[in-house]
Amino acid sequence: MSHFDTPYGATPLDPSEIEGLKIKNVTTRGQLDQLEAAGVSAGLLWLKRRKHLDTLSDDFLRELHRRLFAKVWAWAGTYRTTEKNIGIDPSHIAVQVRELVDNARFWIDHSTYGRIEFAARFHHQLVKIHPFPNGNGRLARIATNGILSNAMGMPPVVWARGKAHAIEDNAQRRAYINALRSADGRDIRPLIHYLESNEP
Numbered sequence: 312m313s314h315f316d317t318p319y320g321a322t323p324l325d326p327s328e329i330e331g332l333k334i335k336n337v338t339t340r341g342q343l344d345q346l347e348a349a350g351v352s353a354g355l356l357w358l359k360r361r362k363h364l365d366t367l368s369d370d371f372l373r374e375l376h377r378r379l380f381a382k383v384w385a386w387a388g389t390y391r392t393t394e395k396n397i398g399i400d401p402s403h404i405a406v407q408v409r410e411l412v413d414n415a416r417f418w419i420d421h422s423t424y425g426r427i428e429f430a431a432r433f434h435h436q437l438v439k440i441h442p443f444p445n446g447n448g449r450l451a452r453i454a455t456n457g458i459l460s461n462a463m464g465m466p467p468v469v470w471a472r473g474k475a476h477a478i479e480d481n482a483q484r485r486a487y488i489n490a491l492r493s494a495d496g497r498d499i500r501p502l503i504h505y506l507e508s509n510e511p
């Protein structure tokens with residue numbers, strides 16, 4: 312297997328990263344999605360069972376990524392070392408992630424943002440850093456809701472109607488990705504509106 316088709320706004324993997332695939336007879340994106348989804352369910356269960364996690368730490372983000380993806384990827388929980396079309400220079404990841412969680416703690420302590428704006432900003436900054444070779448979208452969506460729940464005692468935001476944490480390749484995914492692109496251009500409002508329109 313040399314490559315998978317990537318959905319809109321997803322990051323392609325390097326050959327070195329594909330080598331980290333633990334199950335070798337995977338040939339299609341559909342099979343990979345299924346394998347990953349099983350791991351993600353197990354990781355979600357782990358998160359749900361831990362009420363007293365310090366979610367505002369880089370350790371938490373790496374541990375969560377490992378829990379979500381270790382069944383499938385050898386590099387789960389390890390920051391990327393290669394350049395991607397999305398994301399910062401890999402040598403800056405560790406520092407930027409620590410800065411982001413410190414900022415998030417400040418935002419919470421000072422009630423800087425309401426629930427949705429906090430979620431939009433934290434999520435966007437984490438996917439913009441793009442700490443891992445893959446799984447950044449799912450990690451960031453799940454981690455954001457973990458922080459809302461554990462650190463803020465707030466209900467989760469809805470990233471997409473339908474499946475809870477995957478965002479399928481459809482109009483909704485395009486709206487979500489385009490809102491992230493606006494946020495790249497320093498306009499966070501489309502992502503806030505997107506999340507508001509998903510509220511139950």
Ligand SMILES: Nc1ncnc2c1ncn2[C@@H]1O[C@H](COP(=O)(O)OP(=O)(O)OP(=O)(O)O)[C@@H](O)[C@H]1O
Nearest residue numbers: 320321322438439444445446447448449491492495
């Ligand atoms: N222009 C952008 N700016 C910031 N983040 C982006 C941008 N484009 C895509 N993203 C984020 O990157 C994610 C894709 O990265 P990656 O493939 O590592 O994560 P994933 O969990 O495998 O993704 P997904 O489950 O959404 O397919 C998207 O889900 C989105 O959150």
Ligand SMILES: [Mg+2]
Nearest residue numbers: 321322445446
């Ligand atoms: Mg991906």
